[in-house]
Amino acid sequence: MDAAGSSDLERDGPAGFARPFDDPPLDSDESNQGLFDDLLSGEPIFENKEVLRPSYTPHELPHRSDQINKMATILVAALRGETPSNILIYGKTGTGKTASAKFVSKELESTSQRYRVPCDVEYINCEVTDTQYRVLAQLANKFIETNRERIDDQIDHLESLLADLEERDDLAGDSDADDSSLTAGPFEPATAKTADTTPQDADSPVETEGLIEDPEAPDEVVDDQPDDHPLAETPHNSRAAVEAEIESLRDDKDSFEDVPMTGWPTDRVYSVFFDAVDYDERVVVIMLDEIDKLVEKSGDDTLYNLSRMNSDLENSRVSIIGISNDLKFTDFLDPRVKSSLGEEEIVFPPYDANQLRDILEHRSEVSFKQGALSDDVIPLCAAFAAQEHGDARRALDLLRTAGELAERSQTEVVHEDHVRDAQDKIELDRVVEVVRTLPTQSKLVLFAIILLEKNGVKSINTGEVFNIYKRLCQEIDADVLTQRRVTDLISELDMLGIVNAVVVSKGRYGRTKEISLSVPLDETEAVLLSDSRLGDIDDVQPFVQARFDN
Ligand code: ADP
Ligand code: MG
Numbered sequence: 288m289d290a291a292g293s294s295d296l297e298r299d300g301p302a303g304f305a306r307p308f309d310d311p312p313l314d315s316d317e318s319n320q321g322l323f324d325d326l327l328s329g330e331p332i333f334e335n336k337e338v339l340r341p342s343y344t345p346h347e348l349p350h351r352s353d354q355i356n357k358m359a360t361i362l363v364a365a366l367r368g369e370t371p372s373n374i375l376i377y378g379k380t381g382t383g384k385t386a387s388a389k390f391v392s393k394e395l396e397s398t399s400q401r402y403r404v405p406c407d408v409e410y411i412n413c414e415v416t417d418t419q420y421r422v423l424a425q426l427a428n429k430f431i432e433t434n435r436e437r438i439d440d441q442i443d444h445l446e447s448l449l450a451d452l453e454e455r456d457d458l459a460g461d462s463d464a465d466d467s468s469l470t471a472g473p474f475e476p477a478t479a480k481t482a483d484t485t486p487q488d489a490d491s492p493v494e495t496e497g498l499i500e501d502p503e504a505p506d507e508v509v510d511d512q513p514d515d516h517p518l519a520e521t522p523h524n525s526r527a528a529v530e531a532e533i534e535s536l537r538d539d540k541d542s543f544e545d546v547p548m549t550g551w552p553t554d555r556v557y558s559v560f561f562d563a564v565d566y567d568e569r570v571v572v573i574m575l576d577e578i579d580k581l582v583e584k585s586g587d588d589t590l591y592n593l594s595r596m597n598s599d600l601e602n603s604r605v606s607i608i609g610i611s612n613d614l615k616f617t618d619f620l621d622p623r624v625k626s627s628l629g630e631e632e633i634v635f636p637p638y639d640a641n642q643l644r645d646i647l648e649h650r651s652e653v654s655f656k657q658g659a660l661s662d663d664v665i666p667l668c669a670a671f672a673a674q675e676h677g678d679a680r681r682a683l684d685l686l687r688t689a690g691e692l693a694e695r696s697q698t699e700v701v702h703e704d705h706v707r708d709a710q711d712k713i714e715l716d717r718v719v720e721v722v723r724t725l726p727t728q729s730k731l732v733l734f735a736i737i738l739l740e741k742n743g744v745k746s747i748n749t750g751e752v753f754n755i756y757k758r759l760c761q762e763i764d765a766d767v768l769t770q771r772r773v774t775d776l777i778s779e780l781d782m783l784g785i786v787n788a789v790v791v792s793k794g795r796y797g798r799t800k801e802i803s804l805s806v807p808l809d810e811t812e813a814v815l816l817s818d819s820r821l822g823d824i825d826d827v828q829p830f831v832q833a834r835f836d837n
Contacts, residue, residue: 332694338654339687344389350642351387358391365406365570370604373628378635381678384610405569413581419589424546427560431543434566438540445533451517568602578609579616587620594627637677643669660701667706685709718806722814731759732776734815747802762824
């Protein structure tokens with residue numbers, strides 16, 4: 288660590304935090320260098336790495352203004368108290384669907400708060416929440432939570448009204464004197480406003496009809512003179528009315544029952560969800576991300592139920608935004624669901640290399656230190672990601688990983704080589720993940736292929752794979768599948784990009800598959816052997832020798 292570096296650390300601390308205490312100066316003696324000092328001493332490349340992570344929602348989304356504007360044009364209905372059309376959003380992964388939808392929903396919610404129009408947006412990721420029960424339970428609990436918060440706000444407001452009333456009584460001194468005004472008729476505010484009045488009609492009178500009026504109440508009834516009376520701007524005409532309102536809100540709050548994550552009949556979950564949505568007058572936008580995963584896993588019941596809710600709701604209105612990576616998933620929907628959900632469709636096309644470059648440039652301005660990227664880094668990340676069907680997620684991963692690799696090698700500038708290494712690393716991580724999560728049978732088939740390759744066997748065919756696979760199964764007491772099934776598993780590995788299987792014609796001997804590994808052998812083998820069942824196989828050589836046996 289050089290002198291300048293260590294004094295920087297002393298002044299600001301490693302991550303730029305001010306030092307909280309006046310510690311004695313750190314000893315810069317070499318003997319005091321700890322495990323992390325060296326790592327910290329390199330000038331960090333990143334200004335704010337979080338900005339490159341998938342969890343970060345950017346404030347600006349270049350090349351998505353058409354899609355964002357279209358969503359806004361449809362959803363603005365919610366701010367007018369009308370029901371927006373349902374929207375179906377399509378596009379491949381990494382085309383900015385989730386980021387755009389979240390951006391729009393944030394704007395919608397903040398605008399609705401500014402204009403005091405009740406509108407709630409709930410986001411569900413159906414890859415995680417993938418059954419009708421879980422979707423409904425999660426929505427029910429979210430709305431119950433929102434309802435409780437609103438009730439608490441209302442109670443706070445009413446309690447402060449009560450406090451104002453009390454203060455006024457105290458100022459008036461003699462409470463008997465006040466009681467004399469109780470004979471006056473109920474207060475009918477000329478310009479009363481309710482909390483949820485929309486801006487357009489904020490000044491129009493609100494009917495007080497239906498409010499709790501108890502003539503028996505031994506309480507102050509406000510007469511219509513004083514405009515500065517605490518209740519003048521409220522629909523309540525007496526202290527008792529306010530207290531009764533608080534009481535009834537508390538009862539409502541107690542009546543909400545959270546839905547457990549399993550165990551109830553689905554009808555019951557639906558009905559709790561329905562009541563929670565309908566508790567308040569409002570427009571509710573339900574955003575179902577990765578909706579194709581939900582349909583694939585659990586069919587279209589959830590969508591059917593959600594899309595016909597509006598005909599039963601009395602106070603609220605529901606609008607659905609479905610987001611899908613799979614363009615064809617609507618083929619599996621009931622025609623009614625399909626037409627209701629697809630009232631409006633918005634397509635997110637893949638980004639081209641130039642667009643990806645803009646996106647990366649925007650994000651890198653905040654995430655990297657000035658001068659930390661050499662000129663060719665962003666164009667190369669963009670070019671690689673453009674080949675991956677224009678995936679912005681891949682582009683950002685590449686840029687972040689390249690930065691991390693540069694950081695690790697203690698250089699101050701990210702170079703083209705770091706991007707190439709990052710590309711390899713990401714690809715390898717993907718393979719490792721795919722292999723790690725394969726079912727045991729597929730792992731055994733893959734292991735057989737690896738053993739053959741390791742022993743230099745050229746043009747591996749299905750029969751050879753099957754023979755070794757059989758031995759491996761016997762070794763670990765696994766069921767032995769038929770050769771037909773093993774052929775299918777090989778095709779699946781091919782589709783996952785782990786092996787390459789080409790059909791070759793052998794003239795009058797028919798056709799056969801030639802199989803080769805398309806991923807790095809050593810790393811893949813290591814992942815397979817980290818599976819405890821496969822790890823038990825120690826000496827594999829005899830199986831390979833026996834490959835031509837039957
Ligand atoms: P999808 O939902 O279509 O799979 P995401 O919205 O999750 O894609 O986007 C993937 C990543 O790329 C996220 O980190 C997102 O912030 C980023 N991203 C996508 N489009 C843009 C854009 N136009 N501008 C900035 N970042 C973007
Ligand atoms: Mg997404």
